[in-house]
Amino acid sequence: MYPEGEMVVTVDEPVSKPEDFNNKKIRVMTNPLLSETYSAFGATPTPLPWGEVYGALQTNMIQGQENPIFWIESGGLYEVSPNLVFTSHGWFTTARMANKNFYDGLSDEDKKLVEDAADYAFEKIIVHIDGLAEKALEKIQKASDEVTVTRLNDEQIEAFKARAPQVEDKFIEMTGEGGKELLNQFKEDLKEVQSN
Numbered sequence: 001m002y003p004e005g006e007m008v009v010t011v012d013e014p015v016s017k018p019e020d021f022n023n024k025k026i027r028v029m030t031n032p033l034l035s036e037t038y039s040a041f042g043a044t045p046t047p048l049p050w051g052e053v054y055g056a057l058q059t060n061m062i063q064g065q066e067n068p069i070f071w072i073e074s075g076g077l078y079e080v081s082p083n084l085v086f087t088s089h090g091w092f093t094t095a096r097m098a099n100k101n102f103y104d105g106l107s108d109e110d111k112k113l114v115e116d117a118a119d120y121a122f123e124k125i126i127v128h129i130d131g132l133a134e135k136a137l138e139k140i141q142k143a144s145d146e147v148t149v150t151r152l153n154d155e156q157i158e159a160f161k162a163r164a165p166q167v168e169d170k171f172i173e174m175t176g177e178g179g180k181e182l183l184n185q186f187k188e189d190l191k192e193v194q195s196n
C-alpha cells in the first residue's frame with residue numbers, strides 16, 4: 001500500500017459536524033465501506049464515475065465529493081465545490097498487487113526484484129507527497145477567493161468517530177469472523193503506535 005495523501009471533502013457549504021451532511025449527496029467510489037462511511041456521517045453516498053464528478057457538482061446533482069487535495073486542485077473541483085473540509089477520516093492509498101499464480105510462478109530472483117522495486121517506489125512516493133498537499137492548497141487559495149477551509153478539531157472529529165461502529169458492523173458483515181479478528185488486531189496495533 002502506498003499513501004497518496006489525506007482525503008479532503010469538498011461540499012457546497014461548510015461542514016463541521018455529521019448533521020451538516022444530512023440531505024447531501026456525496027460522490028463516492030464504488031466501495032461498500034466508503035458508502036457506509038458517508039451513510040454513517042448522515043450523507044447519501046452516490047457512486048459516480050470520476051469523469052462525471054465536475055459536471056455533477058456544477059449542476060448540483062451531488063453536493064460534495066472526497067479526494068486528496070492535489071486531485072481537488074488539479075481537477076479544478078474547488079471551482080464548483082469550494083468548501084474544503086479536512087475531516088481526518090482517511091487517506092487515499094494505492095495498492096501494489098499481482099495475480100497470486102503469476103507471483104508464485106516467479107523465480108526467487110524475480111520475486112526479490114519485485115519487492116525491491118516496491119520498496120523503492122514507496123520511498124519515492126513518501127518523498128513526493130511531502131509538502132504536496134500544502135502546495136496544492138496554496139494554489140487553490142490563490143486561484144479562488146470563494147474557497148473556505150475547515151479543519152475539524154479533536155472534539156468535532158470525535159463526533160464523526162462516534163458513528164464508526166456502523167461502518168465496523170458493515171465490515172464484519174462483509175468479512176465474517178476473520179474480518180472481526182483483523183479489525184481487532186488493527187485497533188490493538190493503533191493503540192500501540194499511539195502510545196509510543
